[in-house]
Amino acid sequence: MSRWISLVATAVFGLSVIPAVASAQERIQDTTARKMSLKVWGAQFEEFEYRYSDDDEELGVWSGDFFYGTDELKVRWLTKGEYAIEEQAYEKLENQLVVQTPVSDFFDAKAGLRFDTPDGPDRTYAVLGIAGLAPQWFEIDANLYVSKDGDTSTELDAEYELLLTNHWILVAALDAKVAFSEDREIGVGKGLVSTETGLRLSYDLIDRSFSPYIGVVHERKYADTADFVRAEGGNVEDWFAVIGARLSF
């Protein structure tokens, strides 16, 4: 509870640190950067790639984030998109702005907003999530979304890195979406919506800043969502060959 109060307080005061008043015995007060919370920023793109599907669809795809903050509180902007190159249209364009704070040794809680602005209807969601490292080195990111109209859905991202060597890394990633209510307008049915499974072989070319990769991605829609796709003449299942790079600054 006190964590949340202090979290809110910290947020309200705009990350400012109020130095403790020095006791009478202290000859000088430490007001150097060392005595303040270390502020760190970072930008990472787990995926930044070109996809070519088994029925000749071409996509530009990215999934990345930018963060700024301290050990206790970070602001994170997450961005994901799929751009259909031939149609010149965003099939998917998703931006999240969340605040993030540790809740256990290995996990952070997140809360914020998600804005979907693809070509087609827009959506805004409230986001609650956890992200962290599960036993056996699985990177987990689980989120609950509630739309303005009250539609709820959940998304689980899991990732595992297999070190073939200390520079050749095979990354397995699974993303699964489940909707608790139907949102017909954007083609989401109740139940398991979709999965995206990827396997990417990367090489750390420049530190961990630039790691080119090749891989395969499998996308599938399920249940009512699959029916909606079929009704519109789309593919329920797609295979992609991908080439891209993992980036981190």
Add this chain to the structure above:
Amino acid sequence: MKMAFLAGTLGLLLPVMGLAGEYDLTVDRVEIDTGDFVKEGIGYNGKSPGPVMRFKEGEEVSINVTNNLDEMTSIHWHGLILPFNQDGVPGISFPGIKPGETFTYKFPITQSGTYWFHSHSGFQEPDGAYGAIVIEPDGREPFRYDRDYVVQLTDKHPHSGDRIMRNLKMTADYYNREQQTVGEFFSDVSENGLMTTVKDRMAWGDMRMMKADVEDLQGFTGLINGKGPDQNWTGIFEPGERIRLRFINSSAMTYFDVRIPGLEMTVVQADGNNVQPVNVDEFRIGVAETFDVIVRPREAQAFTIFAESMGRSGYARGTLAPEAGMVAEVPELREAARLTMADMGAMEGMDHGSMEGMEGMDHSNMAGMDHSNMGQGSMMSAGGASDPFYAAGSGLVPTAANGGKFLSYADLKAQRPLYDEREPTREIELKLTGNMERYTWSINGVKYEDADPIRLKYGERVRFKFVNTTMMTHPLHLHGMWSILDVGAGQMNPVKHTVSVQPGTTVYMETEVDAPGQWAFHCHLSYHAAAGMFRKIIVEGGPETTQAAADEASIDKEGGDV
């Protein structure tokens, strides 16, 4: 007590003797060329490392430090006993030195031996702001040598300190390129069997900790006196001479295992204080420590000074030779070190799930230990691989490359005690804590930014109990007062300024609280200190009481105005 008496006496005599020296240091942007890469850094008098400052015991020094940077700077005189306001820690000793400003340090030299100096501002020290101090003793030394060289080690990295800190915070294993791979899995399977290997990996995976987590920062080039392995710093000797090598580890993060194949080394001093001579083939030097050794090459041939990093990811190399240009063989790096469950020994506050994991691990751990013992082969039977300052079965216990003697803290005995032995007046337990995945480091679970100062009373003898609950080795440095390391030698316990605490171990040291004022205490790994493994220590009372009272009054007044 003797120290204080000595200092007092010298203080009285000095004005009469007129033994005073004035020195100038400029803090400059410099270019650092390691042979592997060239980068901009920070140095003194236009160079990194800075000059060797040579003082004489009993001298009253004034050192004019001019800051030519566009940021604040400071110089800390590592290991020197001096008034707290000359100790050079911004926010604790003084406000720091502004750009363009010249600050004059003034203090009496009350000791002798090998020390060093470095910036205590930001990441200027890893960026190159360091140099050596050699203090000639007033009296005769208890050992003989014909010439001496400073051998100052560092781990120069192509990235700036700020960048390294940010990368570590973003991805804690950013620089770790010694992680366990699929290949290592299969080689472990063929050695230990599938089930043992799987269990071992599962046990570590359950804790989310890495056996390979020995060095946070890899990818550096080891330097000796500013020279990379290919630039080969060389010390000249004449066969038969005794050479005193003053090893100083000025690394940001790296422990080095030092040997000179073909030469036995006699350790005569540790952290500036003479120790009873110990002959060794190899020694491990923690970050910020110094060891003085004497070698006596009798043949007219070259000898390689080989300093291999503890995790075996890099090395520094130099040469001792009768003539410039002569070289000796440079050894190969040994196999990367791996932690064992023993190194997790003191881990506390783990949840139940993890405890089950620990139990599950005991088996695989034993297997792992046997394996590592096998790997070290004959050295083990020579009895060199146990060290009371490492957890029993630790993967970090060093062994000498030639199967001979590896220095242990347990071998260090003071040549002449600085203080009379007495019962400590109290014990202070400090847990070294951290979270490797988040790259947070703290003491008793509290980072410096959130911590109250540790308060000591002038005249106390405090026994510090350091409990390392992390999987990393931490070199703890107390400013201003000596660290009397408990090696079980009582009165002859060695007197140090930096004490390494290995994972899974508890180390005790005692401090005679004989220096009023306020001081820094911290892990000397640059990025651990910056992450919060740092404290202010306030010594209350003492001869400066009246001065302190005056300070208090002025601070109270300032407080009142606000």
